[in-house]
Amino acid sequence: MKYLDLRTLLERLEGKVPGNLPNPPGFPSADCVRDFPKSLPRSQAQAYALDTTTNGQDLPIVVTIGANYTQGDARMPRDRGSSGNEVEASLSRERKRVDDGLEEYAGNKSRWCQECAASSPKIRLPRPGTYHLVMTNFSVWITKVSWQNIDEHKRADLLQNNPLGTPGSGLVRWAHLDDLIGELRSNDESVLWIGHSIHAEIFALFRQYVALMGLQPWLLLPNLGFKYLHYGKHFP
DSSP: OBHHHHHHHHHHHHTTSOOSOOSSOSSGGGGGBOOOOTTSOOOSBOOEEEEGGGTTOBOOEEEEEESOSOBTTOOOGGGGOSSSOOOEEOOHHHHHHHHHHHHHHHTOHHHHHHTTOBSOTTOOOOOTTSSEEEEEESOOBOBSSOGGGSOHHHHHHHHHTOTTOOOSSSSOOOHHHHHHHHHHHHTTOOEEEEEEESSSSHHHHHHHHHHHHTOOSEEEEEOTTSOOOOHHHHOO
16 A cells, blocks of 8 residues: 555544543543643544654555553654644654564464464565554553553453443444454555554454454564564563
8 A cells, every 4th residue: 555545544544533531531441541731732542653664655564453552641643733633653663673573473483373473374574664564552542651550450441441432232342443454455455463462461352353353464472662572582
C-alpha cells in the first residue's frame, strides 16, 4: 500500500475513536486513565500510529498489537492537533526492535513454532526498511502508569471498556481492531501481524483474536517499548 493511502485510512479510523472520557466516567477503571487538565491538553486515547520512516513509499505492512500506546504525560500523535485523528509518529526505535525480532525468527524458525511464538516456519519476512509499520493495541486508553503496573482486574475492565464499545454479553470484541482488519482485507494487502507483550495478558488475547479473525501470518515478540531480549535466553 502507498504510504499516503495508509495514512488516510488510519486517520479516518482514528477519527472514530472518542479522545476523552465522559463526565462523569462511566466505568470503574476510568481512574487508571490519565487526566485531561486544561493547562496541559492531552488526549486520553490513541488507537493507531504510523511510522513516518517509509513516507512516500509503496510497501507491505507490519501491524503490531500490544496493550496500550503509552502512559503518563507522554505526547502522542493526537496531541499535536485539534482534529483528533492524527496518527503519524517517529517509531524508529520500535522499528529497530521489530527488525531484531524478525532477524531472530529468521535464524531459528522451527524453534519459534515449537515454542508457539510463530504461525509457521515459512513466513516470508520483509527486509529492514521495506515495510510500513503500524502500531495498535487492545486498549486505546492512555493510562497514568505503565500497563503491567496496573492491577490485573483493572486491566480487564479497561479492555472491556474501549471507547468504541463492546457487546453487552458474550465474547469481547475490539471494534478499532476489527475496523483495521476489515480495511486491510478490503485492500487485499500483504500484512504481517505481531503481538507483543511483557508480564501481561496480551499473548493470550492476541492468539485468540488472530484465530477468531483468521489472520495469517503472525509472530509473538517481547514488548516493543523495551530493549529487545533475545529469544534463546529470555523469550518467549
